[in-house]
């Protein structure tokens with residue numbers, strides 16, 4: 001049997017008729033940038049997240065960059081301020097900080113959940129730290145009740161990197177509704193995926209929403225009038241139209257991911273495979289990735305590949321060991337993050353994975 005890591009074609013084929021109709025609607029409208037589809041998607045996504053404002057962007061990285069940039073333009077952050085961020089995140093979180101001439105303070109994650117925990121975060125807070133970038137890595141909410149409290153007590157801005165966690169919630173409060181602002185990615189492989197690049201910011205403050213709306217569009221709040229100097233980071237009409245289709249199915253897709261993850265966690269009995277922990281309720285995780293730890297990763301992947309099972313590594317190189325950050329971060333010693341980058345491996349999980357495929361993956365892992 002062949003089990004692909006992620007079959008994007010099959011994921012979108014389920015909605016082919018609706019996606020094609022959405023594309024035709026945009027083609028026939030004659031309006032391709034910042035029109036009714038973007039406006040409608042922003043309203044629908046804000047309502048689904050439970051956040052007062054949503055601003056569509058070209059991708060997730062631009063949403064992260066513009067959130068921090070917006071706070072700078074509003075005078076809440078300045079060059080050189082520090083932002084605490086988990087050390088084992090995807091590099092985009094850190095790029096958003098340095099792109100704004102802010103300084104990343106890398107915090108080791110909690111070992112069981114791979115996520116930022118409040119104790120290590122509190123210990124990392126120096127007077128320079130003015131904001132926290134909490135990443136809901138692999139689809140699990142970080143400890144947001146505690147982190148949001150800490151930020152409130154210390155007067156810190158709280159930004160969520162929700163690129164992997166659409167729909168994860170604690171007590172009904174979803175990723176994107178905990179922080180002062182949040183960034184989402186709709187890269188095709190994310191739980192809510194467009195058919196190309198797309199992203200969005202959600203936020204509580206109308207002033208930040210207005211500023212990011214201007215920033216994504218050359219800094220222009222009114223045609224031919226520029227408030228600030230901004231990039232072109234707009235969400236396309238056609239991607240917004242596709243996302244409006246996909247948004248209708250995200251809750252069902254997340255349920256299927258949870259079912260598969262529940263089976264993996266109950267049925268994988270190989271003691272060489274350390275299963276991921278769930279910090280709060282089952283609802284706090286949407287399983288963008290199902291990440292296990294093994295000490296002999298190469299052999300583990302090779303054996304599964306021989307049985308037709310495709311796995312992946314998220315991520316093979318820690319951000320502080322990237323060439324791009326050799327000067328700024330290369331001197332850091334982060335033993336837990338480094339161990340995770342040596343040992344993590346992601347098993348297939350997706351809404352189109354069949355029960356027979358799950359059976360097969362479990363059987364192959366247990367037979368080692």
Ligand SMILES: *Cc1c(COP(=O)(O)O)cnc(C)c1O
Nearest residue numbers: 059060061090092093163185187
């Ligand atoms: C995907 C991702 C991003 C970047 O989103 P893009 O849309 O690819 O720019 C940022 N942070 C995390 C954690 C991600 O997984």
